Amino acid sequence: MATEWNVLNLLRHSRHDWLNHLQLINGYLSMGRVDKVEKLVEDIVNKAKNESHISHLKMDKVAEKLLTFxxxxxxxxxxxxxxxxxxxWSQVEDTVYPFWRCYFNY
Structure with missing residues (x-):
């Protein structure tokens, strides 16, 4: 079943994700695991860059599904x-989006 996203739902989920990341960072720091913190921060930065890239490909429906799945x-x-x-990539969105809906039922 597809979720109807509104601004408050999006903010709530985004905030939850960020709080999880911050709790992990805090936990690793309290254990003195700076190596784990560095890796986690690197992963978060890479994820944010990919989210930014997908958001700028002009495939808004596909980007929304990928970012919220x-x-x-x-x-x-x-x-x-x-x-x-x-x-x-707007010219291929009408091909990619139905594939997403069919195979991922989302």
């Missing part, structure tokens, strides 16, 4: 990496 109750998680120099 892991907030739902699913039996698997999705991670992605954007590797392209193209900035406009």
């Amino acid at each position: 892991n907030w739902g109750d699913h039996s698997f998680r999705i991670s992605f990496e954007v590797i392209t120099n193209e900035s406009d």
Whole structure:
């Protein structure tokens, strides 16, 4: 079942994710595991860059699904990496989006 996202729901989920990251960082720091903190920060930065890239490809419906999928109750998680120099994928969105809806039922 697809979730209807509104601003408050989006902010709530985003805040929850950030709080989880901050709690992990705090926990690693309290254990003196600076190496773990550095790796976690690197992962967070890479994730944010990929989220930014997908948000700028002009495939808004696909980007919304990718960015919010892991907030739902699913039996698997999705991670992605954007590797392209193209900035406009709007011409393929009508092909990609139905695929997403069909195979991921979301």
